[in-house]
């Protein structure tokens with residue numbers, strides 16, 4: 001099996017993207033894995049600090065690696081949105097394949113300082129599974145929600161002058177040495193309830209990609225149009241994150257299942273339709289990210 005870094009470079013060369021899907025439990029994990037296996041595409045499982053605290057960070061790593069070994073399948077695990085060096089270090093020590101340092105609420109200089117510390121720590125560790133842990137970092141604020149939103153959250157400005165610039169991005173990548181960069185290019189975390197998310201700034205994606213040379217990661221792709229996501233992939237995005245749409249599929253299917261079966265108490269029975277609903281969204285997304293039609 002190739003390493004995660006090789007899969008990411010391969011996606012970048014082919015101008016496709018690897019899907020990154022968040023989970024909170026094994027319902028989500030099997031939902032994602034079943035579709036990845038069906039389409040024979042590499043996949044990244046994401047767990048935020050909240051999600052990994054719920055599953056157990058060590059248990060999340062063990063679950064994903066057990067699927068990788070048992071099925072000889074390229075499924076990887078990312079410590080999504082990690083807000084401190086201490087928690088990045090913890091994720092690296094636990095054997096995550098990649099980790100995201102999110103310093104978007106820090107000043108630019110402080111964001112650089114901590115991201116650099118994370119990269120140095122990752123590089124100093126002996127690789128546990130063939131390659132060292134990859135470090136992604138974020139530049140530009142896109143919110144923190146994985147919810148269905150009524151409006152673009154406060155603090156996010158989608159005007160061009162607030163998006164990550166090629167110049168900032170280049171300096172950030174050069175100084176920190178991060179493997180991947182998640183820029184603010186008009187994307188927002190979460191998704192809007194009543195209409196599709198605002199259009200992405202594709203020319204900005206291309207400029208940042210050109211200036212930095214590292215694979216870009218698109219966060220908050222729930223709610224963006226397929227066409228917009230595909231244009232971003234062609235412009236340099238190699239990983240696309242989806243969370244909220246999976247949560248909505250899980251929850252709305254659970255509501256329907258419970259009201260249709262009010263007396264069912266076996267979780268593995270009333271949760272199975274939610275697992276399959278997650279699978280369906282994952283399959284649709286992976287087809288978009290790989291231009292499978």
Ligand SMILES: [Zn+2]
Nearest residue numbers: 189219220241
């Ligand atoms: Zn994100």
